[in-house]
Amino acid sequence: MKEQGLLLIVSGPSGAGKGTVVEALLARGGYALSISATTRPPRPYEQEGVHYFFQTEKEFEDMVQADGFLEHAAFCGHHYGTPKNYVLQQMAQGKHVILEIEVQGAFQVKEKYPEAVLLFLAPPSLAELKKRLEGRGTEDAQTIAARLRRAQEEMALVEKYDYLVVNSQVEDAVADIEAILRAEKRRCIRQKEFLQHFREGQEGLC
Amino acid sequence: MKEQGLLLIVSGPSGAGKGTVVEALLARGGYALSISATTRPPRPYEQEGVHYFFQTEKEFEDMVQADGFLEHAAFCGHHYGTPKNYVLQQMAQGKHVILEIEVQGAFQVKEKYPEAVLLFLAPPSLAELKKRLEGRGTEDAQTIAARLRRAQEEMALVEKYDYLVVNSQVEDAVADIEAILRAEKRRCIRQKEFLQHFREGQEGLC
Numbered sequence: 379m380k381e382q383g384l385l386l387i388v389s390g391p392s393g394a395g396k397g398t399v400v401e402a403l404l405a406r407g408g409y410a411l412s413i414s415a416t417t418r419p420p421r422p423y424e425q426e427g428v429h430y431f432f433q434t435e436k437e438f439e440d441m442v443q444a445d446g447f448l449e450h451a452a453f454c455g456h457h458y459g460t461p462k463n464y465v466l467q468q469m470a471q472g473k474h475v476i477l478e479i480e481v482q483g484a485f486q487v488k489e490k491y492p493e494a495v496l497l498f499l500a501p502p503s504l505a506e507l508k509k510r511l512e513g514r515g516t517e518d519a520q521t522i523a524a525r526l527r528r529a530q531e532e533m534a535l536v537e538k539y540d541y542l543v544v545n546s547q548v549e550d551a552v553a554d555i556e557a558i559l560r561a562e563k564r565r566c567i568r569q570k571e572f573l574q575h576f577r578e579g580q581e582g583l584c
Numbered sequence: 585m586k587e588q589g590l591l592l593i594v595s596g597p598s599g600a601g602k603g604t605v606v607e608a609l610l611a612r613g614g615y616a617l618s619i620s621a622t623t624r625p626p627r628p629y630e631q632e633g634v635h636y637f638f639q640t641e642k643e644f645e646d647m648v649q650a651d652g653f654l655e656h657a658a659f660c661g662h663h664y665g666t667p668k669n670y671v672l673q674q675m676a677q678g679k680h681v682i683l684e685i686e687v688q689g690a691f692q693v694k695e696k697y698p699e700a701v702l703l704f705l706a707p708p709s710l711a712e713l714k715k716r717l718e719g720r721g722t723e724d725a726q727t728i729a730a731r732l733r734r735a736q737e738e739m740a741l742v743e744k745y746d747y748l749v750v751n752s753q754v755e756d757a758v759a760d761i762e763a764i765l766r767a768e769k770r771r772c773i774r775q776k777e778f779l780q781h782f783r784e785g786q787e788g789l790c
Contacts, residue, residue: 498772504785533782541770544778554770561767564747564760566704572750576739579710 380472383408384559385465385491387477387484390499391529393510395545399499400476402552410468412477415441418456431461449479449486460487474559481532484539495562497555498539502546504529586678589614590765591671591697593683593690596705597735599716601751605705606682608758616674618683621647624662637667655685655692666693680765687738690745701768703761704745708752710735 390396403409415431417438426432433441438457441447450459460477468475477487477494488494501507507529511522536542541558545551562568596602609615621637623644632638639647644663647653656665666683674681683693683700694700707713713735717728742748747764751757768774 500782503782533779536779537772539772541767542772542775542778543770554766557763557766558770560760560763561747564749564764566743566745566748569748572748573739573742576706576709 380470381563383410383469383472383474384562385469385475385477385487385494386555386559387479387487387494387496388499389479389481389484389497389532389539390545391501391507391532392525393507393514393529394499394501395510395548395551396478396499398548399545399551399555400478402548403476403555406552406556408473410473410475412460412465412468412475415447415459415461416456418458431464433457448477448490449483451483462490481535493568495541495558496539497541497543497558498532498536499551500533500536500542500544501529502544586676587769589616589675589678589680590768591675591681591683591693591700592761592765593685593693593700593702594705595685595687595690595703595738595745596751597707597713597738598731599713599720599735600705600707601716601754601757602684602705604754605751605757605761606684608754609682609761612758612762614679616679616681618666618671618674618681621653621665621667622662624664637670654683654696655689657689668696687741699774701747701764702745703747703749703764704738704742705757706739706742706748706750707735708750 388396388400400411404411413427413429413431415433415438417433417435418430420426420430420432424430424432435457438450438459441459441461442450446462447459448462448465450457452458460479460483465475465477479487484496488496501510504526508522508526511517511525517525543551543554543558566573594602594606606617610617619633619635619637621639621644623639623641624636626632626636626638630636630638641663644656644665647665647667648656652668653665654668654671656663658664666685666689671681671683685693690702694702707716710732714728714732717723717731723731749757749760749764772779
């Protein structure tokens, strides 16, 4: 039997480098990305079960009723959610499942599934975040100011996370996350099976 | 300024391989071993500040009164204790301090210093532990039976530890412990300084 994987929730401000770090983790193998369900119509390039699970309003609502989501929310008139089953299946296959999600969604998941590991990826400083956002050259000054304000709001909630990884160098952040997952597997609360097994081995011996 | 080290408490039954694992960690550098104080007279080869800090009854009692020990206990008419200052000094120099101690002492330390990381090193099974103890060839059947009983008693308290590392292969156990310490450094509760710094960087920016 494969050792069960973990659910890793990754939050952090736009510009912290979540995309790059998550891509580097996926490239190492042993990881799967959580796939969202949505009632939004697919865009031309989007594939069912790759980019999203596309659902009707009725299907989505039924899944909400059946407690089928780890979290869900509405955005611009469409529904989005994280299907529980897909995540659990990947974990049962021994993969760590990465769920990139903003702060409120992260807390929703943690409430439903306390075994989740909550990780906040932060830029080294607000000044560095500003530099990165400006460096992209894709957003105007007003959008950047809004993103910085949002980053501050999110950072105010960091203490509710389990881990804070500062992304100065991508390879260091990735190594931090790999260490965190290895360490989490060794937490006593996650080793009930070994302990039971160990204790059952007592009768035969002493 | 050097990043502060952690206090790592290692417990586990005789035969779990604590000595070998701790030696391998020390060989990697960045670790220091906690040194006990004792009122027991030194043996010919024992050096002050290397094997023990040797103290008179009066010195020991004064340190107890001054809350100078992380834990202390009496054994065969002599006193033993873990001087707090030595541990804190090593940590301030950026070293992870390893304290090998039995279960009750570990809980005493955790109470005085909750930031300590409690790690239990276990053998893969009681059968394997029995094999290892017999393989040493240094103890009679009665002593081995007593050690196995003691191991069971200790394993019953494992849930109070933070981490459980099963020592099947020394190099895996060492890598587990290194991952645990790296991960612990990334826990939000240990990064108050970064968060304060980050928040202070807000005024200049927005």
